[in-house]
Amino acid sequence: MTVSNRLGLKHVLSVSQFDREKLQLICETADRMERIRTSQRKMSILRGYILANVFCEPSTRTDKSFEFAMKRLGGDVGSINDVHVSSFSKGEDLEDGLRSLEACSADIVALRHTEDDAAKRAAAVLSIPVINAGAGREEHPTQALLDVYTLVKERKTTSEVIHERIDGLTVTFVGDLKNGRTVRSKALLLSLFDVKMRFVSPPSIAMPESLRASLRERNVSFTEHESLEEVIRETDVLYVTRTQRERMDKAEYLKVQGSYVVDAQLMELAKPDMVLMHPLPRTGEIAKAVDQDPRAAYFRQIQNGLYVRMALLALLLDASV
């Protein structure tokens, strides 16, 4: 498969497709998107392109982020929210459904799905680009990309080179490390840089062995903890995850829920320039009072998600930005 666009990728399926150079290009393109958007509410660079936004698992935030990104670029969006009602469920398989959308003239697909390999299967049968918008427990590459972009933006240094902004940081992940796919995606993506990682969780939902193995293989320096207080002082980036109620049983959920609540008291222990991130939605893991804290970056993450997705759409469709 020859790919002629500048990103050198036909599809965005996994964080494992990215290296430092690709991240640099995405961050620069996202920056440009933000600058253009300041002067222009809507661009025309994707006029006449249609994004098929296929969400086989509900996620308003990611869904609307892709939709608004496409519309800001001048493109059109066809939404397929195929949870209960669509004819994708008339016994049809995913591949036929997506090939039909391509035949209907869709130019690019964003796919959210409950199964780990959904995006890969989609890419195998389509000749248009596929963006993995979250699949199963494994991958959520656009979330990981927007997290890295946010980190780069929040660390205000003079260097324009992203690895110079990231190298040397201590990144702490806290919460449900077993079920949250964003943790895996983000940890693997950050392993491209020289960062220390701290993983904080109750043992029952600690990181899966497969992630541990992947990190060791990449020579990432990481430690595991049960107490957030143990690591909060050295943490440069605190990545809080949502407890995945839908992926665990109730007893487990109640035990975990409330184990780690980031509140004003905890923030007092943290570095004055720590970056506090959360993929949202939150369900109590971060107290509302913390929203006022300038270190709280979670709504800025969403804003950055728009620019990163605009960048990906433009790059994959090879539009000149």
Next chain:
Amino acid sequence: MTVSNRLGLKHVLSVSQFDREKLQLICETADRMERIRTSQRKMSILRGYILANVFCEPSTRTDKSFEFAMKRLGGDVGSINDVHVSSFSKGEDLEDGLRSLEACSADIVALRHTEDDAAKRAAAVLSIPVINAGAGREEHPTQALLDVYTLVKERKTTSEVIHERIDGLTVTFVGDLKNGRTVRSKALLLSLFDVKMRFVSPPSIAMPESLRASLRERNVSFTEHESLEEVIRETDVLYVTRTQRERMDKAEYLKVQGSYVVDAQLMELAKPDMVLMHPLPRTGEIAKAVDQDPRAAYFRQIQNGLYVRMALLALLLDASV
């Protein structure tokens, strides 16, 4: 909060925000929208603006009215129909969900919700304008505004000043006066004018004491009745409401349903220039045969709703019309 637009409002949350001058401006702007639309199918004045149309309670009519209004103005629309499937329901609260849409670059929100204070809570956390598209049992301001606009248009007098068209009229409300939020909104808005009000209902779903108190406080001349025949002859505007099946128990519903059916026979008793209004959907309160009667204004209400919502969107976003 400084508001620089001509309407002098940042949000549209409640009918209590309006006075005669604001109503005059809205009616004039809606008139202009209708005139422009005659020559131009689609304007460009809101090009590049995105409306987040958040409907946490289904209402196809109001939903589409906002959507089409935004599209006729050249804007884009992101629909969130958050009844069962959206991630707003992953334990997330309304405020976080809406702040996320704002961070996703939404420029204005129309919010329909089951809770009375939803729109106010939204306005408290957002920096973009919020339009209450119906909340709980209390408020449905855009419906009340389009009702007043319809009344003004249907009363064909030479005066361009709206209070001269409305003052002196007798307005009769009939049906479920307890559960219908449009009655409350409209009665309060009409209390800005010198109108007599008649309220017709079975005692079990008569108007709530709070509305009675509000009308007395504003010195509105009103009476209550059980028989529609008693007041039909003096009525200039007959406002029929839908029996809110979903807000009452079945026995109550069956009793009420069919108590007041507006049919050709009743229309014969009415003034030749009476205005017959209904917010729709109807469930038998107005016989289909009446649709042909030139006094039947309910489908024109919907048309007027488009122009009123176009006017509100343009005014709140301070577009030059």
Next chain:
Amino acid sequence: MTVSNRLGLKHVLSVSQFDREKLQLICETADRMERIRTSQRKMSILRGYILANVFCEPSTRTDKSFEFAMKRLGGDVGSINDVHVSSFSKGEDLEDGLRSLEACSADIVALRHTEDDAAKRAAAVLSIPVINAGAGREEHPTQALLDVYTLVKERKTTSEVIHERIDGLTVTFVGDLKNGRTVRSKALLLSLFDVKMRFVSPPSIAMPESLRASLRERNVSFTEHESLEEVIRETDVLYVTRTQRERMDKAEYLKVQGSYVVDAQLMELAKPDMVLMHPLPRTGEIAKAVDQDPRAAYFRQIQNGLYVRMALLALLLDASV
């Protein structure tokens, strides 16, 4: 009713409205749509027009085909997926719901519904054009039109006159001939040409007597069979239908399912230029291995569906193409 557009139809409700001339016009217009689309991603000919895409029964494929067709023509789309949540279900009837959409400024309606007469009822109360996007068990005219268009395109002869491409062919329908509305629509439409028809099914889901009667009335030469092998060799066009699981009981379904599977072995018996069609979604009636066969036209059908619907939208709205 005077209709001024070139198609001579106000609405598209039934295949019975079409004759050879109208089919010729539609095929030519669809061809032009494809040619224009090659050079232009998005046209402006329906800019400012709004399609109300009302799907009271789920059908992602048809829904998106209409939506993308409208968007490629520069128009806007308001989607109403009224299965569970819409206020169409607040006891309101279809007619009031559609008249409300018209009053909201919709310019044209595509309607998918569970009831046979839905589209006709819609057309009776609306002054804007209605396109039947599939109703009950009877009619699915746009599917029949795109099937004929596909047949015309797949039979690569020098003649531009469509009946010269179709006359003389043997068309075989196989599968659930009782419940599939596309069979009925397509057979009636093809009866405008000089074709032989073969109907293959188990007796329990053979074609309904009403269709038999209609074909006899039109002097169509047809035969019925239980074995596909019996007719495959003489077949020029094989039209496979989906077993309508939702319209039959489980025992019946299991018996039928798998009776006729088109696989590589069967394709070896078929003519080298046979056209293999299926309206999709398929549920096992055609093996995936057959997708690589150049005779497999089912994804091209979907593509053609886009052009046919673009043609219909443009013709009904009398846009100059």
